[in-house]
Amino acid sequence: MIDDDEDVLLAAKMLLKKQGHHVIIEKNPKKIPFLLHNDTYDVILLDMNFSKDITSGKEGFYWLEQILGHDPSAVVILITAFGDVEMAVRALKAGATDFILKPWQNEKLVATISTAIRLKKSYNEVDKLKKAKEMLEEQIGRPFGEIIGQSKAIQEVFTLIDKVAKTDANVLILGENGTGKELIARAIHQRSLRKDNSFVSVDMGAITETLFESELFGHKKGAFTDAREDRPGRFELANNGTLFLDEIGNLSMSLQSKLLSALQSRQVTRVGANQSMAVNIRLICATNMPLHKMVQEGTFRQDLLYRINTVELHVPPLCDRVEDIPMLAQHYLNYYAKKYHKHVTAITPEATDKLKRYAWPGNIRELQHGIERAVIMTDSATLQESDFLLSRTVSSSPNSNTLNLDEVEKTAIVKALNMHNGNISKAADELGLTRASLYRRMEKYGI
Incomplete structure (x- = not known):
């Protein structure tokens, strides 16, 4: 508190100390730069007029400017006389938080300072979040x-x-599952003009028929049994940002129709509400299902497909980017070694070769889990071949003389996979199958 009246300072200090506050008082405003440089303050109480300038308030404006120049988030409460209310209002426009009239009422002073302290705490929280965001952006920069x-x-x-x-x-x-489709969606958002707004992700496969409209469009209090309060839907939350609908191929035809209606109108109506609201979203969808084939089969709406795929982006499976496996493996090794406080720093060349030979039907997610397990179980600083228990390695083939159709099919699949070094796409082409069909057969035969 800065005021040239020592009696005012002492009275305020005694009152505020009783409230549990630590109070610094100062008569000379010229010491403000020194005080700001050597400490931080939740609230600063500043008199508008000092002895050299009794009524104009110029000194108060000057020191307010100096304080805010040092710390733009400083919470400054001005102290002014009855006749200076108009001047105090001007000071609020200049950046002051509030003002107190002399002589003040003790209850009013305490309440004003309590409110100012809560405001300062909120500023601090915002600053923490901002810094955390900057750190995160630096990490993923x-x-x-x-x-x-x-x-x-x-x-x-x-x-x-x-x-x-x-x-x-x-x-x-x-x-395919595990290829990092959501990471791709987030990368698109981070490079878009909407990057400063929300990225809202929805797993469409996890939403039941009964909760679909509530989850996506929101609901009003009392709209149904468990609707205890108004709740915005995912469309509202993503307004001016990006809405990511994962596993969109799992939607039933009836839910596809409701989704299409919202996408066409760019409006949503909360369950239980009578009025719709406009939403401005950038839509990104993802699926591991063959939507074009599903359209032909009548299980996915063609008009919805047209609506969601202005641009199609195909994420390659891990077996089509084998040269990335060492880099990915080292990345997850570093991550899990730190997470589990293990001194594991490397992977042997033999182990890396084993990882590169494996077909990875679970893609990057399977590799990630494999590295995590290996880091947990190893007692060495270097991961060995034996640390990786890969469940479906392509190694042996059944008796080539058998006429059993399952055995013949299994033999052909193993040969195709070996011929193309575990590359699923090339093996599927060789066999005249789709990738999904080949995966199903690999599951069936335990390959």
Whole structure:
């Protein structure tokens, strides 16, 4: 508290000490720079007029400017006489938080300071969140964040992300489970003009028929039994940002119709509400299902497919980017070694070769879990071949003389996989199968 009246300072200090506050008082405003430089304050009480300038308030404005110049988030309460209310209002416009009239009422002073302290705490929380955001952005600041790789296949994905991100085009991301489709969606958002707004992710496969409208469009209090309060839906939460609908291929035809209606009108109506509201979203969808084939089979709406796939982006499976496996493995090794406080720093060349030979039907997610398990179980500083228990290695083939159709099919699959070094896409082409069909057969035969 800065005031040239020592009696005022002492009275305020005694009152505020009783409230549990630590109070610094100062008569000379010229010491303000020194005080600000050597300590931080939750609230600063500043008199508007000092002995050299009794009524104009110029000194108060000057020192207010100096305080805010040092700390723009400083909470400054001005102290003024009855006749200076108009001047105090001008000071609020100049950046002061509040003002107190002399002579003050003790209850009013305490209440004003309590409110100011809560405001300062909120400023501090915002500052913490801002710094945390900056740290996070710094951590993911390298191109495409956690999307790791240098292979031609993943570089083509990077190129397409850069092309589509700055537009508002709807994007459909296709790829197998575990390939990192959500990371791709987040990378598009981070490079878009909406990057400062929300990225809202929805797992469409986890939403039941009964909760679909409530989850996506929101609901009003009392709309149904458990609706105890108004709740915005995912569309509202993503307003002016990006809405990511994962596993969109799992939606039933009736839910596809409701989704299409919202996408066409760009309006949603909360369950239990009578009025719709406009939403401005950038839509990104993802699935591991063959939507084009599902359209032909009548299990996915063609008009919805047209709506969501202005641009299609195919994420390559891990077996199509084998050269990225060492880099990915080292990344997860570093992460889990730190997480589990293990001194594990490397992977032997033999173990790396084993990882590169494996087909990885679970893609990057399976690799991640494999590295995590190996880090947990190893007693060595280097991961060995034996640390990786890969469940479906392509190694042996059944008796070639059998006429059993299952055995013949299994033999053909193993040969195709060996011929193409575990590359699922090439093996599927060799066998005349789709990738999904090949995976089903590999599951069936335990390959």
